[in-house]
Amino acid sequence: MAEYSRKQEALDYHAFPQPGKLAISVTKPFTTYEELSLAYSPGVAEPVKAIAANPEDAFRYTSKGNLIAVITNGTAVLGLGNTGALASKPVMEGKAVLFKKFADVNVFDIEVDADNPDDFVDTVARIAPTFGGINLEDIAAPHCFEIETRLIEKLDIPVFHDDQHGTAIIVAAGLKNALDLQGKRLEDAVIVCMGAGAAGVASMKLLLEMGAKLDNVFMLDRKGVIHSDRDDLTPQKAEFATKTNLRTVDDAMRNADVFIGLSGPDTVTQDMIRAMPPRPVVFALSNPNPEISPELAMAVRDDLIMATGRSDYPNQINNVLGFPYIFRGALDVRARRINTQMHIAAANALQALAREPVPASVLEAHDQTSMAFGPEYIIPSPFDPRLIDFIPAAVAAAAVETGVARTGYPKHYPQPVTATTGSD
Ligand SMILES: NC(=O)C1=CN([C@@H]2O[C@H](COP(=O)(O)OP(=O)(O)OC[C@H]3O[C@@H](n4cnc5c(N)ncnc54)[C@H](OP(=O)(O)O)[C@@H]3O)[C@@H](O)[C@H]2O)C=CC1
Ligand SMILES: CC(=O)C(=O)O
Ligand SMILES: [Mg+2]
Secondary structure, three states, X not given: OOOOOOHHHHHHHHHOOOOOOOOOOOOOOOOOHHHHHHHOOOOOHHHHHHHHHOHHHHHHHOOHHHEEEEEEOOOOOOOOXXXXXXXXXXXXHHHHHHHHHHHOOEEEEEEOOOOOHHHHHHHHHHHHHHOOEEEEOOOOOOHHHHHHHHHHHHOOOOEEEHHHHHHHHHHHHHHHHHHHHOOOOOOOOOEEEEOXXXXXXXXXXXXXXXXXXXXXXXXXXXXXXXXXXXXXXXXXXXXXXXXXXXXXHHHHHOOOOEEEEOOOOOOOOHHHHHHOOOOOEEEEOXXXXXXXXXXXXXXXXOOOEEEEOOOOOOOEOOHHHOHHHHHHHHHHOOOOOOOHHHHHHHHHHHHHHOOOOOOHHHHHHOOOOOOOOEOOEOOOOOOOOOHHHHHHHHHHHHHHHOOOXXXXXXXXXXXXXXXXXXXX
């Protein structure tokens, strides 16, 4: 894709009127000596003593219960690769803005200079008492798998690698809707996934959980199709090694009902799109630049459903639709973890919401006069105000049902949407 036309505007947005996108605000009255003595010494000693005697009181007297750490080591920043910890900070601050704006969850963004999993896990485990949950972000495969597994084992708060599960949930919701519109079923669809890293592996795993067939899934990394004769596969890639003669992306695309790109920019050509069977689905999800631009893909097919990870095209398949709301639901039932049933519940809720009439506020945000479920609207807009009703409810209900919630289903929550629609 061409260089971003609003580059200077994006830099200015981040620079002015003050650097960055976030600030911390005080939530209690704090103007008098009396208030100073309550907030600080001597008053602050009282909640300290309470928490020392009963650690659960941290949820009562501190911001822990509504505070998430967005933590990275900067090794897979969007599709830009290993930019290092410091350069990843604008993305992490961005995630914090989305958590706050969409689900009123507070965030500290933390960029950790740690290039091995031991150091990273150790750092996160040591700072974990501060938080109600840990959102791992932009950590490259294969370390991301080990890091997440070890932290889930160590900690009693939810640990969620957004690029894995957040992405997988949105991909699953969008794909089920897109396949339905194309008259195809997840159970039968041949799916080619370019990118066998954090996002690719988790997305394919969730699709398998939701009905896709392993024999129909072909994954690719930089060396081509992942097949059973390869001897260079990580354990996570090996799970997808199929017995096949397909070797290149060109080979794989000829049979693909679905292409999912979770790799890097400009890796797919118009010829590859042209070669796909009738009524294909193409999710080119690399950020900021997709595997192929919608302009190029749509120019060669008029029977295509196309999505990207970006906000400036229709059908934004992006984990922004997931992580704020998934953590909202998990925090509100004090979940110990975020399990697969919670992922599936979130995907089903999102899929269902896309089929509801679109409210006026969304039309306004997108400067449109009409939007409705169809090839250019397979997934709700990030500005849909009903996301906060649909997703946390589904996630909280699944947490309660599966026994990972420390509290009951919140009284102030709406009834969860349980029905799935479309191909399932
Ligand atoms: N839209 C969304 O919501 C999201 C989009 N993404 C996008 O997905 C991409 C991958 O992110 P993530 O999984 O976290 O990163 P990882 O580093 O964990 O994985 C990257 C994977 O992509 C593969 N890859 C990279 N370049 C190519 C290429 N030219 N051809 C084939 N395969 C390639 C790598 O291959 P190898 O294993 O051989 O190195 C690796 O398997 C990024 O572009 C990111 O922006 C990620 C999360 C959410
Ligand atoms: C959206 C996102 O998390 C990514 O591209 O890495
Ligand atoms: Mg990410």
